[in-house]
Structures are given as C-alpha cells and as structure tokens.
Amino acid sequence: MNKTEDSSPPSALILVADDDEDIRRLLRFRLERAGYGVIEARDGEEALALALEHRPDLAVMDVMMPKATGYEVTRRLREDESTRKIPVILLTARAQEADVSRGFEAGADDYLRKPFSPQELRARVHAILGRR
Amino acid sequence: MVEFLTSCAVVLAGLGGVAAAVLGLRRLTLARAEQRRLDAEARLIPAALELLDGMEPVGEVSEQDVDVFAALLGRFGRLVRGVESERIAEFFEHHGWVDYELGRLNSRRPWRRATAAFALGDMGSSRAIPALIQRLQDSEPDVRAAVARSLGRLGATDAVESVVGGFASGRLPGSVAGQALLSIGSSAVRGLRVLNEAEDPAARAFAVELIGLLGDASDEDVLVECLRDTSAEVRANAARALGRVGAEGATLELAERLDDGVVLVRAAAAAALAAVGDHRVVARLVELAQQDEFESARAAAEAAAQLDPEGVKRASSAAGSAVHLNEAADLLELYA
Amino acid sequence: MIRVALEVLAVAALAYFAALNGIYLVFTIIAWRGLTSHRRQRRYAAVDEAFASPLTPGISVVLPAYNEAAGIVDSVRSLLALRYPAHEVVVVNDGSRDATLERLRTAFDLVPIRKALRDELQTAPVRGVFASRVERGLIVVDKENGGKADALNCGLNASRHEYICAVDADAMLEEDALIRVAQPVLDDPELVAASGGIVRIANGCTVDHGRVVDVALPRSSLARLQVVEYFRAFLVGRMGWSRLDALLIVSGAFGLFNRELVEEVGGWSSRTVGEDIELVIALHDHLRRRGERYRIDFVPDPVCWTECPEDLRALASQRRRWQRGLGESLWRHRRMTANPRYGFLGLVAIPYFIVFEFVGPLMQVLGYPIVLAAFLTGAVSLAFVGAFLAMAVLLGILLSVSALGLEELSFRRYTRARDTATLFVYAVLENLGYRQLNDFWKLQAFAELLRRKGEWGEMRRRGLGLQSPPS
Numbered sequence: 001m002n003k004t005e006d007s008s009p010p011s012a013l014i015l016v017a018d019d020d021e022d023i024r025r026l027l028r029f030r031l032e033r034a035g036y037g038v039i040e041a042r043d044g045e046e047a048l049a050l051a052l053e054h055r056p057d058l059a060v061m062d063v064m065m066p067k068a069t070g071y072e073v074t075r076r077l078r079e080d081e082s083t084r085k086i087p088v089i090l091l092t093a094r095a096q097e098a099d100v101s102r103g104f105e106a107g108a109d110d111y112l113r114k115p116f117s118p119q120e121l122r123a124r125v126h127a128i129l130g131r132r
Numbered sequence: 133m134v135e136f137l138t139s140c141a142v143v144l145a146g147l148g149g150v151a152a153a154v155l156g157l158r159r160l161t162l163a164r165a166e167q168r169r170l171d172a173e174a175r176l177i178p179a180a181l182e183l184l185d186g187m188e189p190v191g192e193v194s195e196q197d198v199d200v201f202a203a204l205l206g207r208f209g210r211l212v213r214g215v216e217s218e219r220i221a222e223f224f225e226h227h228g229w230v231d232y233e234l235g236r237l238n239s240r241r242p243w244r245r246a247t248a249a250f251a252l253g254d255m256g257s258s259r260a261i262p263a264l265i266q267r268l269q270d271s272e273p274d275v276r277a278a279v280a281r282s283l284g285r286l287g288a289t290d291a292v293e294s295v296v297g298g299f300a301s302g303r304l305p306g307s308v309a310g311q312a313l314l315s316i317g318s319s320a321v322r323g324l325r326v327l328n329e330a331e332d333p334a335a336r337a338f339a340v341e342l343i344g345l346l347g348d349a350s351d352e353d354v355l356v357e358c359l360r361d362t363s364a365e366v367r368a369n370a371a372r373a374l375g376r377v378g379a380e381g382a383t384l385e386l387a388e389r390l391d392d393g394v395v396l397v398r399a400a401a402a403a404a405l406a407a408v409g410d411h412r413v414v415a416r417l418v419e420l421a422q423q424d425e426f427e428s429a430r431a432a433a434e435a436a437a438q439l440d441p442e443g444v445k446r447a448s449s450a451a452g453s454a455v456h457l458n459e460a461a462d463l464l465e466l467y468a
Numbered sequence: 469m470i471r472v473a474l475e476v477l478a479v480a481a482l483a484y485f486a487a488l489n490g491i492y493l494v495f496t497i498i499a500w501r502g503l504t505s506h507r508r509q510r511r512y513a514a515v516d517e518a519f520a521s522p523l524t525p526g527i528s529v530v531l532p533a534y535n536e537a538a539g540i541v542d543s544v545r546s547l548l549a550l551r552y553p554a555h556e557v558v559v560v561n562d563g564s565r566d567a568t569l570e571r572l573r574t575a576f577d578l579v580p581i582r583k584a585l586r587d588e589l590q591t592a593p594v595r596g597v598f599a600s601r602v603e604r605g606l607i608v609v610d611k612e613n614g615g616k617a618d619a620l621n622c623g624l625n626a627s628r629h630e631y632i633c634a635v636d637a638d639a640m641l642e643e644d645a646l647i648r649v650a651q652p653v654l655d656d657p658e659l660v661a662a663s664g665g666i667v668r669i670a671n672g673c674t675v676d677h678g679r680v681v682d683v684a685l686p687r688s689s690l691a692r693l694q695v696v697e698y699f700r701a702f703l704v705g706r707m708g709w710s711r712l713d714a715l716l717i718v719s720g721a722f723g724l725f726n727r728e729l730v731e732e733v734g735g736w737s738s739r740t741v742g743e744d745i746e747l748v749i750a751l752h753d754h755l756r757r758r759g760e761r762y763r764i765d766f767v768p769d770p771v772c773w774t775e776c777p778e779d780l781r782a783l784a785s786q787r788r789r790w791q792r793g794l795g796e797s798l799w800r801h802r803r804m805t806a807n808p809r810y811g812f813l814g815l816v817a818i819p820y821f822i823v824f825e826f827v828g829p830l831m832q833v834l835g836y837p838i839v840l841a842a843f844l845t846g847a848v849s850l851a852f853v854g855a856f857l858a859m860a861v862l863l864g865i866l867l868s869v870s871a872l873g874l875e876e877l878s879f880r881r882y883t884r885a886r887d888t889a890t891l892f893v894y895a896v897l898e899n900l901g902y903r904q905l906n907d908f909w910k911l912q913a914f915a916e917l918l919r920r921k922g923e924w925g926e927m928r929r930r931g932l933g934l935q936s937p938p939s
Binding site: 020022023025026029030033114115116117118119120 | 177181184185207208210211212213214215216217
Binding site for chain 2: 482486493505508509521522523524579581582583584585586599601604628651654655656657851852854855858859862863865866869870872873876877880885888889892
C-alpha cells in the first residue's frame with residue numbers, strides 16, 4: 001500500500017482546498033504517500049468549516065475558490081483563536097507582486113504558483129511542519 | 133417552378149428530419165461513450181498519479197486504455213511543473229507519442245496540425261520546440277494559436293523573439309502571444325529586452341508591457357530608455373512597467389513623464405509613482421489632481437493618497453478642493 | 469380581374485416566403501461554420517489562463533436599477549462574484565420608489581463618498597454616490613429618475629475601467645460570462661468595439677441566490693416556444709450576422725462596450741425604447757464614417773439567463789417594444805440605408821432588416837389569407853397551395869429544428885434527453901401559429917411607429933414645439 005517516506009508524525013492532518021478536483025487528487029495522493037492525513041474542501045466555505053471542526057496542522061488552499069477566496073479564509077483563520085496558528089500555503093495561478101503581498105498580508109506563510117510541482121509542495125509542507 | 137420549389141422544400145425538410153434523427157442517435161452514443169470514458173478514467177487515475185510520483189505503475193496500461201491514459205496525463209500535465217512534468221514527457225517519449233505528433237504537425241489537414249501542436253504542449257517534451265517554432269509561420273490562425281500556447285507550456289525561451297514577432301505582424305492575437313510569454317516566465321525577459329529596438333511601435337509596446345510583468349528591478353535601465361520613446365503607447369507601457377517591477381531608482385524619470393503631452397502617459401506615470409514614488413513628487417501629483425484631465429487627475433490623486441495620505445486628507449478638507457482629491461481622501465478614510 | 473390580382477399577390481407571397489426562409493437557411497450554414505470554428509478556438513483560448521492573466525483589461529459592470537428591491541442584493545452579489553481579474557460593479561439607482569437603495573445600503577454597508585464623475589454625458593441629477601465598507605469593488609450611484617438609457621450613461625460617468633459591461637437587473641450571469649464575453653477584446657484590444665453574449669431563458673431553471681444551478685425547460689408552452697425561438701434568434705441569427713461583420717444587435721441584458729467609443733457616440737439614447745439596438749447601430753455608423761477597422765462580435769458561450777414573459781399580453785407588449793426600438797433606431801440612422809459607404813452593413817444588412825422585419829410582416833400576416841382566397845376563387849391550384857405551405861411552414865420548421873440541432877452540436881445545455889425531445893416538438897409547433905403571431909405584433913408596432921411619426925408631424929405643424937417622441 002502507501003509507503004511512508006519519512007518520519008513526520010503520522011497523525012499530521014492537512015486541509016486541501018481547491019475547486020479543481022484534479023488538484024485535490026494530486027495533493028491527496030502526494031501528501032498521503034508522505035504519511036499525512038488529508039481532508040478536502042471544494043470551496044472557501046467548506047474550507048473554513050472543516051478547519052474549524054478538525055483543526056488541521058496545515059492548510060493548502062487555492063486562492064480563487066467559489067464562495068470565499070483563499071485570502072478571505074486565511075484572514076478568518078487568523079481571526080479565530082482556535083485556528084490562528086494553522087500555517088497556510090496559498091496556491092494560485094496568478095503570481096504578481098501584488099498578489100503575493102496580498103497573500104502575506106492576509107496571513108499566509110507561503111505562496112506557490114500554479115502550475116506547481118507536488119514534490120516541491122510536499123517539501124515545503126515538511127519544512128513548515130518540521131519547524132513545529 | 134412551383135413544383136420545383138415544393139420538391140426542394142420537401143427534400144430539405146426530409147433531410148432535416150433525417151438530421152434530427154441522426155443527432156438524437158448521436159446524443160445517445162455520445163452519452164454511452166462518455167460513460168465508458170469516465171469509467172476508464174476512474175480505473176486509470178491511480179496509475180497516472182503513481183507515474184507522476186515516480187513510482188512504477190502497478191500493472192500495464194492496456195491498448196484501448198492508452199488514449200484515456202494519455203488524455204489523463206495531459207490533463208494533469210497542465211497543472212504541474214518541474215520533475216512531474218519531466219516524468220510525463222518521459223512517458224510520452226517512451227511510447228513514441230511525441231514522434232507521432234511531430235509527424236502530424238506536418239499534416240495537410242489544418243485541424244490535425246492544430247491538435248498535434250496542442251498535444252505536444254501537453255506532453256511536455258522540449259524536443260518538440262524547434263518544430264513548433266517553425267509552425268508559428270503556419271497559414272492557419274488556429275494552428276498558430278495552438279503552437280504559441282504549447283511553446284508557452286514548454287517554457288521555450290528560444291521562441292520569445294518569434295512569438296513577439298508573431299504578435300507584431302498580426303499573426304498571433306495579443307492574448308495568445310502574451311499568455312505564451314507569461315507562461316515561459318522570467319527567462320523570456322532577455323529576449324524581450326532586445327525587442328525594444330524593434331521598428332514597429334506595437335511590438336515595442338508589447339515587449340515593454342511584458343517586461344513589466346516578468347522582469348524585476350534590474351530591468352530598470354531598458355524601461356527608463358523606453359520612457360523617451362516616440363510612441364505614446366510605449367512610453368505609457370514603460371511607465372506602468374517601472375511601477376510593476378518596483379524600480380525605485382526611476383522616480384525622477386517617471387516624474388518627468390508627469391509633464392508628457394499625452395494624457396495616457398501622464399496617467400501611467402502617476403500610477404507607477406504610487407508604487408515607487410516618494411515625498412518629492414507629491415506636490416506635483418496634487419497639482420495634476422487639481423488641474424489635469426480626468427484620467428490623469430484621477431491617477432495622480434490616487435498616487436498622492438498612497439504616498440502622503442495625511443496630506444491628501446488635509447487638502448481635501450480645504451474649501452473648493454478638487455473632486456479627485458476628495459474622492460481619494462474619502463476612500464482613504466473608508467478603507468484605512 | 470380579381471382572380472388575376474389574387475394570383476399575382478399569391479405568387480408574391482410565395483416568392484417572399486421562399487426568399488425569407490431561403491436566406492435564413494444560408495444564415496444557418498454560416499452560423500454552423502461559425503460555431504464549429506468557435507468551438508475549436510475555445511480549446512486554445514485557455515480561459516483559465518486568461519483569468520489569471522494580468523493582460524486582461526478592466527471591466528466596469530454597470531447595472532441600472534429601478535424598483536428592484538426584491539432581487540437587487542442577490543444580483544449585485546453574483547456580479548461581484550464573477551470570475552474576472554479586474555472588475556468593478558457600478559449600480560445606478562434610477563430614482564427607485566421602493567427600498568432598492570435601502571436594501572443595498574444594509575447589505576453592503578454603504579458609506580457616502582465624494583466621487584469624481586465624468587461629465588461627457590449629460591444625465592438626470594445625481595443625488596449621491598456610495599462605496600461599500602465590505603466590498604471594495606462596488607459603487608452605488610443614487611440619482612433622480614431618468615430612464616434606463618440615462619441610468620446607463622450615469623453609470624458610465626462613474627466607471628473607472630476601459631470597458632463597460634451593461635447588464636439588466638434581472639439578468640443572471642454565469643460565473644465565466646465576463647471573461648468569455650471579453651475574449652474578442654483580449655484577442656484584439658485595438659479592434660473590438662463591442663461584444664455580446666447569448667441570452668437564455670431561465671424560466672423553469674433552478675435559481676439559487678442569483679445563479680442558475682440547474683438547467684431545465686419551462687413548464688408553460690409559451691415559454692417553451694420562446695426557448696426555441698431564442699435558439700434561432702441567437703445561435704443562428706446573431707452568430708450569422710456576426711460572421712458577416714454586420715451585427716446590429718447586442719443584447720441590452722448583457723453587452724460589453726469600449727467606454728471611450730460609447731462616449732464618442734453620445735452614450736445610450738433616451739429618445740428610443742430600443743436604446744441597446746440604437747447604441748450598436750450608432751457605433752457602426754460612427755466607426756464606418758471614420759473609416760476605421762473595427763469588429764462587433766457575438767460570442768456564443770458567455771451566458772446570461774433572463775426570465776421571459778409567460779402570458780400573451782406581456783409577451784406582445786415586449787415584442788412590440790422591441791420592434792419599435794428597432795424601427796426608431798434604424799430611422800435615426802437612416803442615412804446608412806443602401807449607402808455604399810457603409811459597405812455590407814448598409815447595402816445588405818440594413819435593407820434586409822427593413823424588408824424582412826418591417827415591410828415583411830405585412831406579407832407574413834396577409835400571405836395566408838391571400839393564398840386561401842386565391843385558391844378558393846380558383847386563381848391558383850392546390851399544388852400551389854402545397855408549395856406555399858412548404859415554403860412558409862415546412863421550411864420554417866426546418867429552420868427551427870436546425871437551430872435546435874446547432875445547440876445540440878455545440879452547447880447542449882439541456883442535458884435531459886426528454887427536454888431535447890420536447891424542444892423538438894416545440895420547434896415544429898413554433899411555426900404553426902407562434903411565428904405568425906409574432907409577425908402580427910411586429911405589424912402592430914410598425915403601424916404604431918407610422919402613426920407616431922404622423923402624430924409628431926401633426927403636432928409640430930400645430931406649433932406645440934415638442935422636441936422628440938417620448939421613450
């Protein structure tokens with residue numbers, strides 16, 4: 001079955017939010033193979049709800065999602081005591097200066113441009129979670 | 133005559149009925165084929181993901197599934213970059229698909245060429261780049277557009293000059309050429325820098341705009357040069373580009389453009405100064421906001437508000453102050 | 469004597485219908501080619517990338533609202549949520565007597581601001597401008613009532629972007645509508661003056677918060693007839709004209725325009741009920757006289773859903789209004805008719821409209837009784853009647869069905885097979901009374917126009933000093 005590659009705590013839970021099903025599949029596959037648990041959200045509202053309910057250890061979110069953008073969800077997570085510390089990696093097809101700084105202003109920890117390398121994303125996840 | 137017309141009408145109506153029946157049948161068969169494809173996809177997705185991940189695919193992909201599998205890889209291919217893209221390219225090379233499509237690139241049927249061009253982009257093999265660059269001269273606009281898009285997908289830095297040339301000569305639509313260059317990314321900047329010597333002002337303007345989107349502060353020099361271009365569009369694009377790349381050393385040159393004869397250029401310069409200006413230019417911006425034409429005055433007021441919010445608020449509370457300053461001040465209050 | 473006259477008239481009727489439907493058949497082929505080429509281009513158009521692209525120009529969506537308290541908040545919300553990288557929404561409250569402004573104020577936390585408005589276009593006085601504390605892309609202009617054209621012009625004065633998208637308050641846009649209608653502009657920003665999308669009928673669809681979430685056929689027969697009719701009008705009609713570079717109509721419910729060009733032609737006109745048609749014709753007029761190359765395109769996939777009238781009186785009134793608008797607009801720009809300076813548009817398209825949309829309905833309504841009378845008096849044979857019916861009805865059915873076929877080949881929004889079968893039946897029924905009824909209304913509108921012209925002539929002669937016909 002899935003081989004665990006490294007020694008990250010097996011219970012680390014990651015929230016993946018994107019309206020594109022293919023992206024969710026790619027990320028789930030990669031992250032589960034790395035030994036993380038994955039929960040999926042299809043839009044901003046669902047992402048927020050799942051974050052509040054499950055308190056994941058990290059969230060990977062698309063910026064342009066229906067119902068609430070990645071920026072908004074990040075902002076709301078930062079406002080709530082229980083989710084304030086959750087690290088956020090934003091994914092986006094747009095990577096202009098303005099968008100990147102907007103992401104960081106909203107409270108994101110990292111920013112990855114689409115098209116992206118799932119391997120690279122996984123490395124960044126590992127780096128962020130390893131620091132905790 | 134009457135009989136002739138009647139028979140024509142009846143024949144046409146008959147054909148119409150037949151066509152309707154054919155469409156109905158087609159809808160049914162399509163639905164069934166679609167279902168089969170979805171089932172095949174569901175089965176193959178794990179194998180595709182494994183391949184992307186560098187694992188040996190568990191189980192071989194059967195003959196009839198190869199098409200679906202390739203389409204699946206193409207779809208995922210559009211989302212990924214880096215080592216995963218290389219793995220996809222490897223698969224297609226290994227199975228001879230790249231050669232096959234390269235062959236079809238020379239087909240006599242335009243739609244075949246276009247489909248091949250499109251597929252080569254999805255496959256991710258950089259071996260296709262030279263052939264694709266050749267194809268930018270194709271006689272069919274659809275083929276050229278597909279080629280440009282694929283060159284963008286493949287990150288073909290060598291194609292930059294041809295793509296910009298394609299736009300300048302009208303062979304490629306602006307959005308297609310622009311998108312291709314944006315996909316190629318910052319490595320395109322070197323090729324774009326050279327193009328500011330081009331004869332056609334449209335090509336120069338286009339190149340400058342893209343340098344603004346792809347370049348960085350080290351490109352300040354060529355952009356400042358373009359601030360003195362004979363074409364107003366080039367000057368305006370250069371100003372905007374300087375703002376985008378964050379060229380803080382160009383503040384004074386941009387401030388000079390606030391006196392440009394063309395309102396478009398003044399507005400672009402003002403907008404850029406909002407990003408890279410400093411207190412030295414505020415007074416001039418406020419002046420423009422009070423006296424200049426609508427577009428330029430508005431951009432100047434916004435820039436002044438960005439650089440000196442308190443100053444703008446004070447100016448707007450004075451009696452008889454300019455509408456643009458008032459608007460900028462009110463928005464500052466609102467979104468502070 | 470009478471028999472000879474009847475025979476002549478009957479032959480004329482036959483020839484007319486043959487010409488009308490024959491031309492439309494040609495249109496169908498042109499539209500079919502346009503649709504297939506568009507579908508191919510869509511693959512390389514890369515809409516997702518355009519969405520992400522910083523090259524995409526800004527659009528100001530202008531929404532004139534009069535007494536729309538019921539749906540205004542949902543409407544504005546869904547417009548703000550459109551997938552587009554750089555757009556703002558400018559709502560113009562045209563002196564509503566109901567709670568339109570209040571609802572907006574509460575839902576979006578509106579705050580008055582001093583906004584700079586352009587003064588290119590004169591409008592009814594503006595009472596105030598508001599921005600939203602919670603939505604940065606929203607502007608609300610409150611003004612005294614001046615009519616839809618006036619409100620649109622006011623919205624233009626308050627817009628910041630290069631392009632304006634005029635939408636109706638009750639139109640529901642799909643998420644990608646803006647980016648798709650902007651596609652021609654992306655391809656050629658210098659060239660494209662305006663573009664319009666397709667309007668589809670929302671009756672019977674499931675709507676959630678201003679968005680259509682499930683596409684289904686309406687229950688009422690009248691609405692179903694209109695669904696089929698819209699296929700013919702949009703997929704075939706507009707696509708065809710657009711391919712011939714002679715698109716005269718961009719729907720008022722959803723149309724994209726270059727702001728400066730709209731200013732140059734004086735904005736939307738309050739002097740006609742068909743301000744949307746008049747604007748497009750004015751753009752053609754202006755740009756052709758300037759001798760500039762330009763395009764006005766129809767884009768078949770960005771979709772706008774609206775409710776259509778489900779009772780005869782409302783439908784009749786709407787159709788008569790449309791026809792009057794067309795007539796007034798063509799009259800205003802009558803110098804374009806048969807004028808070689810206006811190329812294909814002036815020499816073919818406009819005369820086509822005049823003949824087949826205005827004079828034609830006379831023939832379309834009278835044709836049947838004439839042929840019947842001719843047959844009864846023995847002026848024409850049964851075979852002739854058969855031919856006539858073939859030209860008038862059978863060909864018409866073929867056209868309606870082929871429009872349906874085009875939809876089937878391209879977009880297939882009605883996914884339930886049962887719905888498609890139903891539409892097929894209605895495509896046939898459309899020609900057995902509905903089309904003829906429409907022709908009757910067009911005739912009424914024409915008569916109204918003539919009478920109005922006469923009225924105004926009369927009044928001017930009596931020195932009442934009135935300036936222009938009321939909208």
